[in-house]
Amino acid sequence: MYRWSRALSWLLFAASSAMAGEVHDHGAPEKLGDVSFAVSCDPAEQQPFNRAIALLHSFAYAAAEEAFNEIATKDPHCAMAYWGLAMVHFHPVWSPPLPPESFGQAQQSMLHAAQLGAKTARETGFIRAGGLLFQATPALKPSQRTEAYEQAMAKVAADNPSDIESQVFYALALLSNASPVDKTHAKQKQAVAILEPLFRTHPNHPGLAHYLIHACDSQEMAQQGLQAARAYAKIAPSAPHALHMPSHIFTRLGLWDDSIQSNLASKQSAHRQGDAMGELHAMDYLVYAYIQEGKDDDAERVIEELNSMPSLDMNEFAIAYAATVMPIRMMVERGRWNDAAQAVEAANAPPSIRAIAIWSKGMGLARSGHPGDADAQAARLHQIEKQLRDSGDAYWATQTSILADEVSAWSLQGRGDSDRARFLLQGAADQEDSLEKRPVTPGPVLPAREQLASLLALQGNPAAASDAYAAALIQAPGRRGALMGKAHVDQAIH
Template sequence: MIAPRRLLLLLLACTGPGYAQEMHDHDHGVPEKLGTIAFPISCAPAVQQPFNRAVALLHSFAYGPAQKAFRDVAEKDPRCAMAHWGLAMTYFHPVWQPALPPETFALGQKEAQEAVRLQPAAARERGYIHAVALLFQANPALKPEQRTQAYEQAMAKLASEHRDDLEAQVFYAVALLSNASMADKTHARQKQAVAILDPLFKAHPDHPGIAHYLIHASDSAELASHGLDAARKYASIAPSAPHALHMPSHIFTRLGLWDDSIRSNLASEAAARAQGDIMGELHAMDYLVYAYVQTGREKEARQVIADMKAMPKLDMTNFAIAYASAAMPVRVAVEGEHWKEAIALAPPQGAPDSVAAIPVWAKGLGLARTGRADDADAQAARLRAMEARLRTSGDMYWADQTGILATEVAAWATQARGNDAGATALMRDAAEKEDALEKRPVTPGPIVPAREQLGELLLAQNKPGPALAAFQDALAQAPGRAGSLHGADAAAKNP
């Protein structure tokens, strides 16, 4: 049961211009206002508008409703190959991980094969179908990244051959994002996508995919300000799509615009709950907790966590659900330096190592920060074991992130033993490794950036000058973070 004050805030977040009418316009929970799409196909004229609507849903990552919409098109026109292209595309999640979920791969493959079998006469449509068939080709030896790279190349060819096809340009841009490396701090593919999408955004300001993918392409410290116009616009383009209401907060978070982020995620949480989108609801709640913590609104953050805990049994096989449910309590405990609370945290039952590592890290920090260095070392060892398992499974990104968490715990345990130099060296190592990686869209950022922790460590060692430099570096990457601001203020007052 949602607390009355929280319920009021959720309702207020959803009372922007037109929202109430759009909620009345829903057809059994499927949103009606989704932006403007014109994607001409050679199927029966009667399915053209329903197909456009299905593509609009797809662009806002409303995968469940999009599947229903494309299936309706296929039923109305059994010869419509592009309906099966659309169905296959709902099983490809280009900026999420994994992009091709193993549990639904066979479903996407079946739809791609049906699209190939139907073979439309239009060469342009065959290009789309060829590209999605590469994603789902029947070759078990192919790695997911080989599939997405082949798809990107096919979409590049289609976009080049059909420069007047708006959707080809947009789908090529998001194909680039599907292959953007988290270790590429030059953001080369993101900048390629921005170069495609920028002029399109000016020419087609009500297209949901253009605004959406501009936000994803700009979701970095370097590019965030470039995505602000799209962030301000996207929610008004597709206000009935929960993800469209949430996505602006990726940019707001990057820029430290906490009140904007709170409004965005309150609206998204309410819309996702109304549509039964549990993953979208929890994702918005996690970003909401993060923003509440940065503004000192711990009471509100704790109420969000209480609402999460009151939800029916959550599916820990869904990474986004598992991540949000594990991260929210950790954010409040660690950022508030509630060390006894942090020590008591445990991983959600059934969560993967990449998620379970977060509360284990919090426990290790709590033990180290209360002087229990040996017990903290035991948690660091647990994290190293998780890191090893993740590497063995081939999940190198989360293995690297888990290794960073282990090093942070080790640094604080070393500090608890009075070894200032050793602690500083470990935390600098963690900060450098974290700086070399981008965050995944699943999270607003590290619970506490390693660079910020380095500042805290140096303050504890009575080294205000180096501490101030560390906090300033942290703020350059994550403007407006409360811990870095307070730390920088404390360091500046004690030169």
């Protein structure tokens, strides 16, 4: 069934020299796995179309766009090529899912696909669903667009029950609407119910493995995603994102050696392909894993590499996040509070990213004997929280509120107000536990419940601290700070 793309690596090898001088967000892989997405275009373009879909399934958006564009050039009447040119601008599990800077371009491509008209009912369904994502209704919020898309893809999947790609794209549509406040993971479980049986019968399909990992990227479901995590890098070994993605599951399970190997490979591949975002994303997960294994020298070397990287686009959310958080992870996890107080915020970074640097300053000040100065940083965090909430970004507004409460709690503790400090940090921990993390991060820089355990230990309550550390380790197995903290307070108890 997948014979169309078995020659994928040969096609990519031939094309690689033409692409070598360009920058791709997830590169131009040489091997992407087996994909068969039948289209009614020129038969000569079927194999290139499979290749373009395989690129899309590994989030190689720039390379996929080039591939779809080449198909459209060779077959100007191929409506699905224009569908693909639009869909490369839909990033379903990233933030934002519909980048505003390319929305107009995507809208024009999808409109052209609709005007050309598809030759099959299945293709018409894909184009109609994509049209709902990019419809010309400015008042629609991104969530309204993705919800309409999901409903339309549900019909495509129902109308084409034996077509793998209809099922895979529907499962991804479900994941695009998975709420970070839904701890039952209803959408993720619905997607897994579609993906798992298909993965058993089509074990070399990149989208099945990739989206299973995203669906299972939670404490509850991580074990269920381990098989896909073990497989994905082997399915698409030349894709930097495929090399990295297994570490989402490895991180959830505390498999630090596996995460390190995954991200070393991804980092090197992304660097070779000029993929700055992919490289930095892997570097952040790598620093996190090194810290948990106590390999501080290795973590510091990665941070030194970060500092030597020129001209980072701090307007790009994922780049700004990784570049900001890596050195802060090192300082805060190791209790280097004077260093943490010197954290530098990039003026042109998104406000939710600047909040992390402000939090580092506040924590550093509060925990090095300057609670008054820390309060000023907490106030700045609340200002950013309001800015984010007013803009409709409820998720990052809540995360920023948690950061502000953490700073305030430690400031109160520094003043000797232990009860209020404990109450505030307990609330921050409960709120943080009620939210899922975004894929951009391996986890909070310093989990609030782990902080609560440290506070309880400092206040002379080792039994409560032990319980809090145990709860923190359920949320994030294998974290070094929680393991060492629990061992210390348990020793005090006994």
